[in-house]
Amino acid sequence: MSQPLFNKVAFIGLGLIGSSLARVIIAENLAKQIVASTRSVKTLEDAKALGIISEGYSNPVDAVKDSDLIVLALPVRATQKILETIQHHILPNAIITDVGSTKGNVVEAAHAVYGAELPIGFVPGHPIAGAEHTGVHAGKVDLFANHKVILTPLPTSAPWAVEKLIRLWQAAKAEVICMDVEKHDEVLAHTSHLPHLMAFNLVEQLANREDNLDIFRYAAGGFRDFSRIAASDPQMWHDIFFANKKAILNAVDGFEQQLAQIRHLIETEDSNALMGLLGHAQAARQHFNHMLAKKPLMEKNNVTQQFTIQPGPKSFQGKFSVPGDKSVSHRSIMFGAIAEGTTHVTGFLEGEDALATLQAFRDMGVNIEGPKNGEVTIHGVGMHGLKAPKGELYMGNSGTSMRLLSGMLSAQKFDSVMTGDASLSKRPMERIAKPLRQMGAQIQTTGERGTPPVSITGNQNLQGIHYDLPMASAQVKSGILLAGLWAQGETSVTEPEPTRDHSERMLRAFGYEVKTEGNRISLQGGGKLVGTNIQVPSDISSAAFFMVGAAITEGSDVTLEAVGINPTRTGVIEILKQMGADLSVENERIAGGEPIADIRIKGSRTLKGIHMPEDQVPLAIDEFPALFIAAACAEGQTILTGAAELRVKESDRIQVMADGLKIMGIDCTPTDDGIIIEGKGKSGEWGAIFNGGEIESHHDHRIAMSFSMAGLRTSGEIKIVGTETVATSFPTFTQLSEQAGLNIQVSEA
Numbered sequence: 001m002s003q004p005l006f007n008k009v010a011f012i013g014l015g016l017i018g019s020s021l022a023r024v025i026i027a028e029n030l031a032k033q034i035v036a037s038t039r040s041v042k043t044l045e046d047a048k049a050l051g052i053i054s055e056g057y058s059n060p061v062d063a064v065k066d067s068d069l070i071v072l073a074l075p076v077r078a079t080q081k082i083l084e085t086i087q088h089h090i091l092p093n094a095i096i097t098d099v100g101s102t103k104g105n106v107v108e109a110a111h112a113v114y115g116a117e118l119p120i121g122f123v124p125g126h127p128i129a130g131a132e133h134t135g136v137h138a139g140k141v142d143l144f145a146n147h148k149v150i151l152t153p154l155p156t157s158a159p160w161a162v163e164k165l166i167r168l169w170q171a172a173k174a175e176v177i178c179m180d181v182e183k184h185d186e187v188l189a190h191t192s193h194l195p196h197l198m199a200f201n202l203v204e205q206l207a208n209r210e211d212n213l214d215i216f217r218y219a220a221g222g223f224r225d226f227s228r229i230a231a232s233d234p235q236m237w238h239d240i241f242f243a244n245k246k247a248i249l250n251a252v253d254g255f256e257q258q259l260a261q262i263r264h265l266i267e268t269e270d271s272n273a274l275m276g277l278l279g280h281a282q283a284a285r286q287h288f289n290h291m292l293a294k295k296p297l298m299e300k301n302n303v304t305q306q307f308t309i310q311p312g313p314k315s316f317q318g319k320f321s322v323p324g325d326k327s328v329s330h331r332s333i334m335f336g337a338i339a340e341g342t343t344h345v346t347g348f349l350e351g352e353d354a355l356a357t358l359q360a361f362r363d364m365g366v367n368i369e370g371p372k373n374g375e376v377t378i379h380g381v382g383m384h385g386l387k388a389p390k391g392e393l394y395m396g397n398s399g400t401s402m403r404l405l406s407g408m409l410s411a412q413k414f415d416s417v418m419t420g421d422a423s424l425s426k427r428p429m430e431r432i433a434k435p436l437r438q439m440g441a442q443i444q445t446t447g448e449r450g451t452p453p454v455s456i457t458g459n460q461n462l463q464g465i466h467y468d469l470p471m472a473s474a475q476v477k478s479g480i481l482l483a484g485l486w487a488q489g490e491t492s493v494t495e496p497e498p499t500r501d502h503s504e505r506m507l508r509a510f511g512y513e514v515k516t517e518g519n520r521i522s523l524q525g526g527g528k529l530v531g532t533n534i535q536v537p538s539d540i541s542s543a544a545f546f547m548v549g550a551a552i553t554e555g556s557d558v559t560l561e562a563v564g565i566n567p568t569r570t571g572v573i574e575i576l577k578q579m580g581a582d583l584s585v586e587n588e589r590i591a592g593g594e595p596i597a598d599i600r601i602k603g604s605r606t607l608k609g610i611h612m613p614e615d616q617v618p619l620a621i622d623e624f625p626a627l628f629i630a631a632a633c634a635e636g637q638t639i640l641t642g643a644a645e646l647r648v649k650e651s652d653r654i655q656v657m658a659d660g661l662k663i664m665g666i667d668c669t670p671t672d673d674g675i676i677i678e679g680k681g682k683s684g685e686w687g688a689i690f691n692g693g694e695i696e697s698h699h700d701h702r703i704a705m706s707f708s709m710a711g712l713r714t715s716g717e718i719k720i721v722g723t724e725t726v727a728t729s730f731p732t733f734t735q736l737s738e739q740a741g742l743n744i745q746v747s748e749a
């Protein structure tokens with residue numbers, strides 16, 4: 001058996017937090033011995049009876065003797081006295097940590113005892129977790145699970161000590177973050193201390209009214225929610241407010257200013273500005289919802305949602321409107337923001353990716369109303385009206401936002417930094433940074449291997465260039481063209497294969513001239529965009545899952561309404577037709593510069609395997625995961641080549657799909673730029689193709705939705721883990737697929 005992490009752990013203070021950590025240490029077998037010292041003998045006796053400690057001491061000196069980990073889990077104000085008492089009795093390499101809610105004063109207390117040179121094992125910490133009750137009986141082994149723990153290593157802290165504490169808290173299933181002491185106190189002042197102060201204050205304000213009884217009796221849910229935290233321990237908050245005085249006063253000042261602003265807007269009945277403020281706040285809350293959620297969404301090993309699909313009634317029927325096109329939704333906000341005048345958008349995709357773009361422009365001072373039922377109104381600020389964002393621009397999971405904005409931000413007068421979630425942080429950004437640098441942009445990809453964060457120094461002197469795109473990427477093309485709007489002279493791009501031309505079409509719809517001559521696209525810098533109305537077509541990439549679902553299911557009949565059939569996106573239609581699908585494109589029309597149509601697809605004949613045409617690859621790039629499911633159900637072999645791009649999407653889609661297909665009993669071979677899939681279909685037979693099994697989606701929405709469709713031809717249950725990202729592009733996916741006949745259930749892990 002491996003050695004426990006610690007030999008002897010001493011807790012000084014053993015209430016809610018201390019005893020919870022002690023319970024983790026026991027459960028995970030992290031120490032040979034746990035002892036404690038508390039104020040009262042009763043706590044020590046109780047802790048012994050509960051089996052949490054082997055020995056308890058009234059004198060902390062006795063507890064810390066020979067301990068290699070000392071945890072101060074008592075009120076912060078007692079820190080200095082305890083450190084003075086134990087100072088000369090601890091092992092030279094003992095790790096000393098604490099759990100206090102403020103950090104500046106803990107470090108001050110340590111300096112008061114030790115002088116300038118603190119012990120190398122001293123690493124302050126703060127678990128962001130609590131409960132209504134305190135004391136040794138209130139502790140729980142899972143108190144910290146899925147919560148954050150902040151460590152604030154000091155310049156004197158030894159890396160091995162920090163490393164061991166990280167392992168300790170990770171064993172408690174917490175997410176460990178390291179930051180410096182000042183940052184901790186400032187962040188907590190805003191996110192925890194100010195809200196508590198406001199809650200106490202509001203309850204006090206209402207309690208002082210003469211009619212307070214009535215007010216509390218009739219209090220609405222809003223009051224209950226808002227004031228819940230005012231039931232916390234007054235002594236603790238008293239201590240925290242004094243301990244973090246400077247940062248809290250700053251936060252209170254900010255609050256007062258904001259309050260004065262909203263007061264003024266109400267007093268002067270400034271409807272537009274009030275709507276702008278409320279809408280901005282609401283969107284910010286929604287956008288950061290997943291960050292505020294207790295469980296981090298995108299991190300590996302922290303899967304929060306899964307789909308379970310049972311083999312079930314084999315029918316797939318109905319007429320559906322899938323959500324708006326993601327690419328068009330992104331661009332409607334970007335171009336509306338830099339246009340002159342107002343832009344109205346309908347059919348906007350209210351998924352997290354497009355909302356990330358919307359939030360970014362709000363952060364740059366653009367007043368945007370909505371989205372409400374897919375409608376958004378953008379009050380454009382013109383080509384030179386964007387303002388410096390106050391902080392980093394968070395792009396969530398959206399590669400489109402980050403690459404297109406790289407172009408736009410490179411040409412602004414202000415500096416900016418773009419960050420993203422775990423998945424976006426692994427995606428290549430040098431491919432856009434490189435051509436932008438040739439235009440004079442000062443842009444850095446500060447992650448490892450040319451990945452985010454992307455850091456940009458504002459520069460208003462970009463030069464137009466000609467760029468031969470080494471890869472067929474609409475995002476890189478668009479990023480360059482967007483920088484070109486502000487650049488001197490002509491900016492042009494030649495693409496190896498035609499890619500999505502939504503940027504070109506929409507720029508034209510906004511009155512900006514863009515030339516397309518064969519594979520060469522060009523525009524002149526220095527023009528302007530004029531606000532317009534944009535109807536976002538339904539997303540063919542979302543429709544593709546239903547198209548495949550219908551094509552592989554006997555007797556199915558599905559119509560997808562008002563789907564965008566921009567010729568740069570219709571590869572999936574062409575490929576499914578070549579595979580023999582019974583598919584018709586009906587009622588073709590134009591909306592907002594983009595061609596749309598209803599697509600009807602029936603399950604009337606078995607698909608056949610094909611060598612997928614390489615010229616269709618860029619036109620179906622996002623649809624391959626779904627097409628692989630179709631290929632598995634087809635008769636004969638399907639070969640895909642020329643699709644290396646798939647390896648750098650939200651996940652390595654070739655490998656991840658191959659892994660999943662193999663689990664479900666499909667013979668396939670991934671190659672450098674594609675895959676070979678041995679279809680199991682037989683002409684005229686509609687039985688099960690897949691075995692079922694557990695699929696890891698790698699937080700890739702399209703992987704998750706593709707394997708869901710395999711549920712229409714499975715003999716066993718399919719479990720797909722990590723499906724929360726489906727909301728980024730298709731928030732109504734499970735609802736619509738269930739309506740169509742798929743036996744799908746969503747559960748939180």
Ligand code: NAP
Nearest residue numbers: 013014015016017038039040043074078100101130134135
């Ligand atoms: P708790 O349940 O009240 O436990 C406090 C412990 O400290 C008790 O064992 C108490 O001894 C001991 N203690 C109190 N004053 C002492 C003194 N002067 N000398 C020696 N021991 C003393 O409190 P807690 O919730 O665990 O909080 C402990 C620390 O965690 C605090 O610094 C707090 O800021 C921090 N924290 C709390 C929360 C939360 O939500 N509760 C969250 C994050 C961090 P007796 O048992 O003998 O009274």
